[in-house]
Amino acid sequence: MATFPIPLLDASLFTQGTESQKLHFANDLMAGFKRYGSVKLINHEIPEETVAGVFDWISWLQCARYGKISPKTRSQDSRENFDQGPASDLQYPNRWPSEEELPGFRTFMESYFITCERVVLYLMSALELAMGLPADCFHDRMLAVHGSELRLNGYPEIDIADLNSGTVSRIWPHTDIDIITLLFQDGVGGLEIEDPNNLGHFEPVVRQGPTEMVVNISATLQRWSNDTLHAGVHQVTIPQGWKGKSEAGLAERYSVPYLAKADREVSVGTLPEFVTADGIVKYKPISALEFQQERLSTAY
């Protein structure tokens, strides 16, 4: 089966490469985001055992039906999730299970969160380079008190007939509200992105290796960049190969998105660097926190 050709990029060209390899990666990243709203990364500095460790934790939480994983009721998503913010967030602190209940969980997850933060920062540096922006343009807006979110998604087993009924989905089409999202998915399938050149048409994002990371543009970057980049619309539905079947049980599915958000007090309106020569400002200033609250019921 031909897969939607989202570019698969080698991030080590940026983190360990020469100046010209860095520029090459940055330009490919930008081109992929412009065409698809999404790229896939390998050699991103999150080791295979760490990715496997996160998936072990989700399946463990699912088995235990641990209290913090609560069924998602909004818009009939058949999904459960565990959300974690930065350890430094005193305004909305994380609530952790005790060490006796889940030994090692908090330590692992806090460390994983910081690893994701690091990946996001070098990707934002790459975008600054590709766009010819000052080196701190994005960074300055995402280093203080941000509400970034690490999510452990569990999609329970479901009957295909339920998904075919049109009243329930694993996750309905949406954009994320953050800056960019890093996503690992298991091998079950079902993730799809809308082709920006063919709106309304969704293409599967098939996982080709266990450490392959999907990176999506989200709404904040669309706003900051005054629509230079567009947030990628995505959904999770019936996997390829299962479509057209009327009676079958779909296996449970797990995914781990890290949603990198702007500092809460920072504006998510158009950045001065992106105001066009004719002065067009598509997005008025509003703080990241207000934006989040405004879109809470309609976005992820």
Ligand SMILES: O=C(O)CCC(=O)C(=O)O
């Ligand atoms: O499960 C997935 O692959 C996507 C999850 C997602 O889009 C989200 O949590 O916002």
Ligand SMILES: [Fe+2]
């Ligand atoms: Fe999403």
